[in-house]
Amino acid sequence: GALIIEGSLDKTRLEQAFHQLIVRHEALRTRFDMVDGEVIQRIESGVAFNVEHVQASEEETQQYAQDFVRAFDLAQAPLLRVQLVETGLERHVMLYDMHHIISDGVTEGIIVQEFSQLYEGKELPPLRIQYKDYAVWQHADMQSERLREQESYWLNTMAGDIPALDMPMDFARPAVQRLEGARLEFAISLEDSEQLKQLAAQTGSTLYMVLLAAYSTLLHKYSGQEDIIVGTPIAGRPHAELEGLVGVFLNTLAIRNYPAGDKTFLDYLQEVKEHALNAYEHQEYPFEELVEKLNLTRDTSRNALFDTMFELKT
Known part of the structure; x- marks a missing residue:
């Protein structure tokens, strides 16, 4: 910075x-x-x-x-x-x-x-606690009933075949994932922004949920797939005492949605809202643990579990 x-x-x-x-x-x-x-x-x-x-x-x-x-x-x-x-x-x-x-x-x-x-x-x-206290607590908490319930939620959510996003591409996918890329910036009008916020208010959702629904719909339109997992970062500081600590609390949520051509956008938005709320309720389960538990076949050309992330900064 x-x-x-x-x-x-x-x-x-x-x-x-x-x-x-x-x-x-x-x-x-x-x-x-x-x-x-x-x-x-x-x-x-x-x-x-x-x-x-x-x-x-x-x-x-x-x-x-x-x-x-x-x-x-x-x-x-x-x-x-x-x-x-x-x-x-x-x-x-x-x-x-x-x-x-x-x-x-x-x-x-x-x-x-x-x-x-x-x-x-x-x-x-x-400071009443330090980062090591959080690290010890997290390791000890992995055996708690609450974390086992969270693990069960994520394993159930990711049951069955894990979809790999199959986007149309101009070139063959390289054998090993490369991280260089480009940035595309664009702006939407103030009127469109206000309408998005109104849609969120009318449906009892948030702007994040509306945009996630729109983003996963776009991925569905490009790929034709009706089972899409999108990663999203979350601050991972559910307790007030963690808010002022220096350290890595960031976690990643893998949110699985099912866009389909026979659903209206409003119906699909309600599904996305429910899936997002459930993911938030189970946000303390470490993403790395989920990847290990799923025993995924590793592909050096792809990320584990999801191929794309969505983040809203406000």
Whole structure:
């Protein structure tokens, strides 16, 4: 990420704010080792950290941002780096990068918010739990009746043959999945946006559900398939005490829907609404566990369980 900071800046206080963040959140002092073929996390009591300062023109900043993103050594904490690019009088660009093994999208917001508060000299309330507490709880909870019920739901939902999305393509699918691609951006009119929100309100659904129904309908139109699984990310922070923690709580839900030409869109939307609500109710079951339990035949040219994801950012 990058933040543009305008006005006078105390570089020493900025670096101190990050030191306080690292002390506050054990995830920022965590590194990873391999022991007997298993990944383990080690939490350091203290780590060396400094903010790199450089001077550059506005035109050079883009190149600095590109060069800033590079591989982390997972055995060395912190898995966070910060660089301050001074682009002019009282104008800076703060670049920050965290490895995904210790952070998710919510974490980014926490870091930015708490950094700002600490820089301003505010005192943050102490954290009652840390990420390791959540990790221990999750492992212990996997044997609970509640998690077994969630597992049963997902195994029932994914019973039978798992559909592979068969989209028409210009070229043969490569033997090994490649991740390069393109971005297509477009905008819909304000009128269309309001009508979508009205449809959601009229059907007792959400904008996410309406758009997921539309998206899976589009996939049905292209593929002709009437059994489609779409992945969707979920924050995975169902408890209030997890909301302010740095770490990876993100989970993936595989939502299975059955679009068909003989259904009206409103009827299909009600199905999507029901399937989405059920998935939310069972969101704590880890996606990786589901993939293992299903014992899927791995295909290096595809993702496991689903071939496409849908995400709505608001």
